[in-house]
Amino acid sequence: MKRKKGRVAREREDVRPEGRVSAIVFVPVLDQKPSRDARTRGHEPVSRPPQARLDEAVGLAFAIHLDVVASGLVPVPHPKPATLFGTGKVEELAGLVRAEGAELVIVDHPLTPVQQRNLERAWDAKVLDRTGLILEIFGERARTREGRLQVELAHLVYQKSRLVRSWTHLERQRGGFGFLGGPGETQIETDRRLLSERIIVIRKELEQVRRTRALHRKSRQRVPYPAVALVGYTNAGKSTLFNTLTAADVVAEDILFATLDPTIRALRLPGGSKAVLSDTVGFISDLPTTLVAAFRATLEEVQQADLILHVRDIADEATASQRADVNAVLADLGIDADAEPDRALEVWNKADLLDAAEQGSTANEADRHDAVLVSAITGEGLDVLLAEIEHRLNRRRQTVEITLQPQEGALSNWIHENCEVVTRTALGDGMTSLRVRVAPEKRDKLARLAGAARLQASTE
Known part of the structure; x- marks a missing residue:
């Protein structure tokens, strides 16, 4: 050895x-x-x-x-x-x-x-x-x-599967959750039936959590701001980046799995538009399948995201294998990051740990891979990242202009609830000109409600 x-x-x-x-x-x-x-x-x-x-x-x-x-x-x-x-x-x-x-x-x-x-x-x-x-x-x-x-x-x-007696002088099960004295320790004599019953109860409670999260997500979609999710290998700097971008105070430490519980905050983009940014649990190689299944409700935030930011610790010598591990977990969630380049953006973090020569060569490599080199600590590259996020989100949304009459309050309410209003200009006589961004799935309904002829494409 x-x-x-x-x-x-x-x-x-x-x-x-x-x-x-x-x-x-x-x-x-x-x-x-x-x-x-x-x-x-x-x-x-x-x-x-x-x-x-x-x-x-x-x-x-x-x-x-x-x-x-x-x-x-x-x-x-x-x-x-x-x-x-x-x-x-x-x-x-x-x-x-x-x-x-x-x-x-x-x-x-x-x-x-x-x-x-x-x-x-x-x-x-x-x-x-x-x-x-x-x-x-x-x-x-x-x-x-x-x-x-x-x-x-x-x-x-x-x-x-581990209800076996190995420490006969102990009345508690070895290892597992709580071996250091935390909650969840189970007596060896507890049989599989009791474990199975508890598993059923927890799965029912998590199903309720999933439904509640779906309702919250549906509420956010009514705003509606596009959703951006951070994913990456554990300790890649996701929470630090999240805090820097949103001025949040999520726990960010230089230890593995510092963040488990998802956090969602508003993200303001350079052009004045907004998005919803979520920080998720870090991935790791050989992540237990039981954990992937258990955290599926949380990872639905990733599945439903309009844009996925894959944060990589570019200073880590194992960054290539970590990328493969993250993409494998995403594949288990039905997301093929390599096949959906418009939906996934790699963020090469920790540029501050590279020397000047390494930063130059890594920046060139990032350009070739349509990635963005940043440092969540120093703020380097974050303006480029925000601009790229806005560009990719807007690429799938159409910007149109429409003039509303004073009596069209219902249409105005629908637009504000389902589209992102970029600018609002009063024209006099109670009329209002709106420039809005609309998602593809809501474009047809807006055309039906307002009349397709009234929607004018905007060049912004």
Whole structure:
């Protein structure tokens, strides 16, 4: 095993809190072929450097304030069904766990219930796989009732297959949501029937949340301002960008999954028009399918958006693989970012972390890919980004001019509720000239209500 603390551990060692659970992070390195799902969906897998995987795994551990006492890459030439690692490697790692006095071992790879149980017995420590660790983070981060319901649902689905006794001296289930003492811990004796009943209840509550969110979205559409959604790999700087663009105060920290609960704010564009901007949960490689399903109500904001801003940490050496991971999740939501270039815009963030030469070459590369290079911290490139957002939103909406008579109050109300009024000019005798932007799906109704001959195309 290549044992090292890694870049993330070294950077955060001086701020590590005291009294935390001591943990070791292992990243198995397998000779993996493209998954069947990836081949079926047509996504070309992008391999991630093992060291980048290790840094991310350690970052996930720090996200719930674990004391990472050691970390390393573990070659796994031939995965074993019982323990994942070979017998000799399991014994070698057990010695490291004992030497470091670790209470928790994180294996950054999916583990079967049997593998998890056997490794806990061999290492005499609690074991969490990647899915369990992400669930822990989500459990700690969720603040709203909706967010906690979504996390609890994902946790229960994950735990349903893991009702096995491995820590016989404990009366509580190992790992999973709340292993550090948080809510949701379940006794080992709780049977599958009770779990299933709770899952049904949560799904019903989330369905009500989905209906409520749909009503809110319908209300916003009546305004109607176009919807813009931020997506991206976790810690790409989405919330910082969101705060800068909207003067909001969403939590934005340099940790993975700082934001879970979606936030929506108005966005003012350079030409005076407005849009609705939503900040969403960050994506990550190998995002548990239970979480994708649980957060589907939240991710509907992305599905319904007129424009999707894919925020990338362009200074991260793994940015290409992170892009592939985000696009894979979008594909699961029925969005093909590469096939819908007018609907998806890449925002290459963290330009401030590049030196002058790198900024120049990256800016040229961004131009070739119709992307925008920005820094959410310094504000560099944000004027270009806002102009591009407005350009893309207006490209699918037609701008027309119409003159209203004093008695056409009903038509005036419909226009204000369903179109964006750009300018309003009083002409005298009670008449008013309006220049409005209208979405394609409402253009025909406006023509029917006002009369097609009265609508004059505007060149703005």
